[in-house]
Amino acid sequence: MFYVPTSVLRMKTTKKRIVLKIGSNTLTRESNHISRGKIEDIARQVAHLKDSYEFIIVSSGAIAAAKQFVNLESNGKEINVKQALASIGQLHLMRIYQENFRELGLLISQCLLSYSDFKSKTSKENIVNTINILLENDYIPIINENDTVATDEIKFGDNDKLAAMTADLLKADLLIIATNTDGIYTKDSMLNNDPKTIKEVVGFESLVKEVADEKSSHGTGGMKSKIDAVQIANAAGIETWIVNGLKENFITNAVLGNIPYTKISNKLN
Amino acid sequence: MSKPEKKKKRILLKIGSNTLTKESDQISRGKIEDIGRQIAALQDDYEFVIVSSGAKVVAKQFVNLESTYSEDINVKQALTSIGQPHLIRIFQESFRELGLLASQCLLSYSDFEKDVSKENIVNTINILVDNGYIPIINENDTVATDEIQFGDNDKLAALTAALLQVDLLIIATNTNGIYTKESFQEGSPETIEEVENFSDLKKEVVDEDKSSHGTGGMSSKVIALEIANKANIETWIVNGLEDNFILNTINNNTAYTKIE
Numbered sequence: 001m002f003y004v005p006t007s008v009l010r011m012k013t014t015k016k017r018i019v020l021k022i023g024s025n026t027l028t029r030e031s032n033h034i035s036r037g038k039i040e041d042i043a044r045q046v047a048h049l050k051d052s053y054e055f056i057i058v059s060s061g062a063i064a065a066a067k068q069f070v071n072l073e074s075n076g077k078e079i080n081v082k083q084a085l086a087s088i089g090q091l092h093l094m095r096i097y098q099e100n101f102r103e104l105g106l107l108i109s110q111c112l113l114s115y116s117d118f119k120s121k122t123s124k125e126n127i128v129n130t131i132n133i134l135l136e137n138d139y140i141p142i143i144n145e146n147d148t149v150a151t152d153e154i155k156f157g158d159n160d161k162l163a164a165m166t167a168d169l170l171k172a173d174l175l176i177i178a179t180n181t182d183g184i185y186t187k188d189s190m191l192n193n194d195p196k197t198i199k200e201v202v203g204f205e206s207l208v209k210e211v212a213d214e215k216s217s218h219g220t221g222g223m224k225s226k227i228d229a230v231q232i233a234n235a236a237g238i239e240t241w242i243v244n245g246l247k248e249n250f251i252t253n254a255v256l257g258n259i260p261y262t263k264i265s266n267k268l269n
Numbered sequence: 270m271s272k273p274e275k276k277k278k279r280i281l282l283k284i285g286s287n288t289l290t291k292e293s294d295q296i297s298r299g300k301i302e303d304i305g306r307q308i309a310a311l312q313d314d315y316e317f318v319i320v321s322s323g324a325k326v327v328a329k330q331f332v333n334l335e336s337t338y339s340e341d342i343n344v345k346q347a348l349t350s351i352g353q354p355h356l357i358r359i360f361q362e363s364f365r366e367l368g369l370l371a372s373q374c375l376l377s378y379s380d381f382e383k384d385v386s387k388e389n390i391v392n393t394i395n396i397l398v399d400n401g402y403i404p405i406i407n408e409n410d411t412v413a414t415d416e417i418q419f420g421d422n423d424k425l426a427a428l429t430a431a432l433l434q435v436d437l438l439i440i441a442t443n444t445n446g447i448y449t450k451e452s453f454q455e456g457s458p459e460t461i462e463e464v465e466n467f468s469d470l471k472k473e474v475v476d477e478d479k480s481s482h483g484t485g486g487m488s489s490k491v492i493a494l495e496i497a498n499k500a501n502i503e504t505w506i507v508n509g510l511e512d513n514f515i516l517n518t519i520n521n522n523t524a525y526t527k528i529e
Contacts, residue, residue, distance in 0.1 A: 070400075073370060077400060083389060084396040087372040087404065091361055094354040107335060109350040111411045112375050120379075123412045126346060130411050133347040137332075141350065146409060148374040148393050149386045 015054045017135075019172040021163035021229075025180040026245030027061040034065050034093065038245075039100045045251040046140065047104045054135050056170060058143045058163040062089035065096070086147035097142055109139040112146035115156050118165055131170060160225040164232035164240075175233045176254070177226055178245025183262030184223065186210050197260040204234040207264055230264050240264045277316045278436040279398075280515075283426035283493075287443040288509030289323040296327045296356065300509075301363045307515045308403065309367045316398050318433060320406045320426040321356065328352025349410035360405055372402040375409035381428050394433060427493035431500035438497050439518070440490060441509025446526030447487065449473055460524040467498045470528065494528055504528045 022042065029035040046055050063082060066089025070079055079085055094110050101108050111131065117123040134141045143166060145156055156162040160177060167175040182197045187210050189196035201207045211227055226242055233240045243254045243261040253259040284304065291297040308317050328348040353375070361371045374394065380386040397404045408425055423440060430438040445460045450473050452459035464470045474487050490506060497504045507518050507525040517523040 073365075079396065079400055081393070081396050083393040084372075084400070084402075087374050087393055087397060088370075088402055091354070091357045091371065091373045095358050095361065098354055098358065102335075107351075108354070109347075110354045111350050112409055113412060114377070116379065117412045126412055130344065130346040130350055133344050134350060137347070139347075139351055146375055149376060149380045149389055 015052060016173040017056070017170065018053050018174045018176055019056045019058060019163055019167040019170065020251070021058040021159060021175070021177045022060065022245060023159065023177075023179055024060045024064045026178045027059065028064050029246060030180060032064070033068050034061055034096055036096065036100060039096060040104075041248055042251075043101045043104045043106055045249060046101075047106055048252060049255070050106075056131060056135070056141050056143065056166065056172070058159055058166060059093065059097070060144070060159045062086045062093050062144060062147070065089035065092040068092075083147045083150070086145075090144060090147075093144075094142065101140065107139045109134050109141050111141050111143045113143060113162065113166070114146045114150055118169070124169060128169060158225045160229035161232065164229035164236075164238075167233055167238050168236035172238055175229070175238050175240040176251065177229060177240065177242050178250060179226065179242060180244065180246055181223075181242075182244045182260045183242040184211060184226070198262045199260065200263045200265060202265055204231050204264065234264060234266065237266050239266055275314075277314060279316050279318070279433065280437045280439055281318045281320065281426060281430040281433065281435045282515070283320040283422060283438070283440045284322065284509060285422065285440075285442055286322045286326050288441045289321065290326055291510060292443060294326065295330050296323060296359055298359065298363060301360060302367075303512055304515075305364045305367045305369055307513060308364075309369060310516060311519075312369075318394060318398065318404050318406065318429070318435065320422055320429060321360070322407070322422045324349040324352035324356050324407060324410070326352070327355045327359070331355050346410050346413070349407075353407060353410075356407075357405060364403065370402045372397050372404050374404050374406045376406060376425065376429070377409045377413055381432070387432060390429075391432060421489045423489045423493035424496065427496035427500075427502075427504075430497055430502050430504075434500075435502060438493075438502050438504040439515065440493065440504065440506050441514060442490065442506060443508065443510055444506075445508045445524040446506040447474065447490070461526050462524070464526065464528045467494070467528065470494065498528065 027034055027038055029038050063085045066085035069092050070088060097108050113127065117127060131141050145159065145162055163177065164175060184198045184207070185195040186198055198210055207230060208227065211223055230240050241254055241261055241263050243250050244259065247253065247259060250259065254261050289296055289300055291300055325345060325348045328351040332351060357371065357373045364371050376390065380390060394404050406429060408422065426440065427438065447461050447470070448458040449461055461473055471491060474491055494504055505518055505525050505527050507514050508523065511517065511523060514523065518525045
């Protein structure tokens with residue numbers, strides 16, 4: 001028998017750091033309800049990979065969750081203002097994450113960020129410091145935009161950009177963007193109605209020519225916003241994968257190379 | 270024919286950690302129920318916006334229960350990031366049982382310095398209140414640093430009250446309002462019931478009662494009062510530890526300090 005002090009165990013910081021961005025389409029499985037099954041699928045994978053990877057999640061879905069619950073519990077009046085919906089939905093979204101993750105032994109925490117936070121040096125330091133402490137203590141930070149205070153002029157635009165900027169700020173090893181396609185398809189294959197995934201490109205420029213833009217029905221993203229996110233991540237030297245979040249085990253399968261997805265690797269590597 | 274909706278009085282209720290925990294180390298479901306019941310009882314005549322502390326306390330409570338590491342987490346921002354979802358979940362669960370709906374707004378000091386953010390906050394909260402959702406506000410601590418934070422939720426509450434032009438600001442604390450300096454020093458505290466001249470109040474304030482959980486204390490209440498006073502908002506300092514503290518103050522059944 002020998003004694004391993006906790007301080008030594010906590011030094012295993014050689015884990016790869018993944019920023020995982022989950023869009024509304026993935027979270028709802030393209031429906032009008034948050035899917036507990038999809039959140040469980042994500043949690044199982046995070047739990048399965050946690051010895052080698054640490055996860056930071058950037059999650060959309062507050063507005064989808066709000067619409068769902070406003071329908072269930074309100075007086076029937078529709079609410080159409082994004083900020084108010086986010087204010088209602090964010091707490092439902094976090095509660096569902098908390099419940100499902102806890103059942104698999106995972107702990108979560110909430111960080112709501114604004115675009116202006118990325119412009120202030122003290123805020124940036126603070127975000128990095130807070131998230132590092134959370135990760136060291138095995139709390140998975142779940143990040144979203146702080147919509148209550150965000151206006152069109154001062155917001156990220158969408159969570160793809162927020163995810164990329166966060167990955168950059170936190171010096172992640174990998175950015176995974178989960179969407180509803182098998183990565184990015186070649187333009188030709190899209191025009192021919194027989195979508196083929198671009199498997200790997202080196203550097204951002206080689207990707208740009210290949211892109212066709214179809215807005216996704218739930219999110220504000222679409223392929224264009226994925227490309228913008230890739231540009232930010234690529235400039236920061238962070239490898240990015242665009243994977244199909246609708247599939248079960250999309251992270252573990254992408255890690256094992258079992259499913260088609262688009263990998264944008266760093267030119268410098 | 271439906272009755273025309275009468276204009277409700279808007280109350281901003283600030284609840285400190287001492288009230289929320291009933292001066293313990295755990296969030297009190299009983300106290301949150303007490304608050305929910307009062308809001309439900311008053312909802313035909315009053316609409317509520319809540320500024321709630323307690324994220325840090327609830328984080329410590331849950332970190333102790335569920336964390337693998339026995340070491341404490343001592344960084345405020347990380348604690349609130351863990352605690353805020355628990356806090357708002359507990360509000361949601363308890364309020365829903367009384368037919369009340371909750372929503373979450375996390376604000377930063379810098380949001381009060383920008384016109385677009387201010388307009389956005391007002392607009393969001395008005396829509397929430399109009400639709401029967403009670404906004405529960407707290408400081409967005411993840412991004413706040415010492416240089417750019419409110420200091421405490423008393424100030425956040427007063428700034429929010431001014432921004433939303435509420436009819437009444439109620440600050441719930443662990444004393445029967447503000448005591449006269451003399452009575453406090455003699456050990457038999459007497460509540461100052463009504464203050465008409467704000468500068469008179471400042472002379473009476475004793476700051477020996479820093480709360481054990483919160484960052485506030487009486488001097489931070491005075492800063493909050495000054496902000497509310499400038500915005501012409503009536504403020505009550507009440508004892509949140511008592512059951513029915515809002516109903517009882519409205520009915521004048523308990524000792525509290527009123528600043529008009």
